[in-house]
Amino acid sequence: MTRVSEHLNRALHDLLAADPGVHVLGEDITDPYGGAFKVTRGLSGRFGDRVRSTPLSEGAIVGVGAGLALAGRKAIVEIMFADFATLAFDQLVNFAAASTSMYGRPVPIPLVVRCPSGGNRGYGPTHSQSPQKHFLGVPGLHVFEMSPFHDAGRLLETMLGLGRPCLLFEDKVLYTRRMYEDGVVDDLFRYEVTGGVARVFLEGAAEPDCTLIVHGGMVHRALAAVRDLLLEEDVVCELLVPSQLYPLPDLPGLERAGHVCVVEDGSEGGGWGAEVARVLHPRLWSTLRRPITLVASAPSVIPAAPHLEREVLVQPGHIRHAIMEALS
């Protein structure tokens, strides 16, 4: 059994071992601390000053990463909490992303900015957000998210291979969960990964009543809802989990979906779900029976107290309720 954080750690080890051009930067990432969530553990001991702990300078370290990339290296920058990626917004949007095309010719910027995101840990309003939506729709900027289905090594290779800046969101609760293996989720559900999209399905089921599209950090809550829907409501659901959130890749099998529901952990309004719906509505217009359902967290700050936080963030019950309402 491999925890997601260990799996990411192994992928970083393998990547640095395989490619001497890869650098890793971030606050408190060197040993013995190994990063706030231990994802970079062991890297500095093994790879020396290609792995650097930095000052508290989110904007500048993303800029330094872009500079390393500009000069022919590959850079991975860890932002300790995704909330602080806002401090690097200028470097990401106006430099890293823009420079891939604003000089009239393609300029490769192989840069990955890793962002531990999400709540349900009681960390409070500035350490719990899922700010993916703020980075959507920026020309030249790709947004990815880790999931328990996607191989982190392949994901890092894909992102660096794009030659464009990428954000990689990693849900902080997901870190503590295990990677799924061998196509098995549990006693009922199976999964397969094709074209970077994981599909979770009920073995032997024909057409799902509803297809949920979720990002990696939402997988376990969506699975809990899907299980309850099956066992208690006799509703068959399928789950699609793309590792690339923006631009949205091709999602398989949606033409046969009875209904489509997008679930995201970010706060409601101007979110990823709206972007997914924008792409899917024209494509599925003739087969959709009703509008795509969007489920998001409340349009609210994320409280520190667990009883208040729980009400703001998407929980399995919210997903189940939204799907039952749409199907009724």
Place this chain on the structure above:
Amino acid sequence: MIDTFPPFASPRSAPPPAEEDLQLLLLIRHFELTLLRLFEAGQLSGTTHTCLGQEYIPVALKALLESDDFVFSNHRGHGHFLARHTDPHGLLAEIMGREGALCSGVGGSQHIYHRRFLSTGVQGESLPVAVGTALTLKGTGALTCVYIGDGTWGEGSVYEALNMARLWRVPLLVVVEHNGIAQSTPTTAQMAGTVAGRAAAFGIPHHRTVSTEIAEIRAELAPLVAEVRRASVPLVVEFATHRIGPHSKGDDTRTPEEIALAADHDWYTRYAGLFPEAFGRLDREMRELVERAAAEVSARPPSVWERP
């Protein structure tokens, strides 16, 4: 963390701190220890940053601040708060998400706004805001006091704010708690030059104090703080201090020798040894007070919040 501060900057023969100061020091100490204990017992969630070893800084400053002053705090802010408002119940209720919480349990340990006290969990964010509030205080005799750590000098906003503070001559007191470390990274690995040099670059007066004696600190700082109020100018006061506990909880990767070196500077063991009787009595009183507060607050119903 290697540092060059002398182990005891203040003479061991200094007179005992005033009873009310010692009481406040001990209140903060037991508040922080109680939080760590509650965490270990699984009664608290999220995270917390205690100011163990650094309590004397806000206690010393307490007497130099006036009620109209703004105080901006950071992630390590429980001591800053308790030295400003002696309300351990309200703070504990905030951290535990119980009735009577200062901010309905929304902000938690790192995000508190109470009267003119405000903290945020994003490093460096508060300094420009502090300058804005200080602008409104120009000429009133009041000031804005903002606490930041040594590591926070990595953030660009700190410099943008210092520049404006000096240009516009605002009454801003920047209190730097230089404990030689930021989370796990020693200052030597993240700061080129010095805090003094950085203040000098903006033409802002800087004062460094190594004392941990409250009366001594107050005597040193009183005329400087008076000048901030009188002339409406910024001032950077840097405390050479020591974090004797973990950054948050259970995440101290310093060597036992480094931790022992930091603990050598602890006022708690020093006072316990120097004034055993007075210390022992107040220590017990404050420990019991916080224990009662914890029991009382834990028994309260969850906080209620009207979501906007």
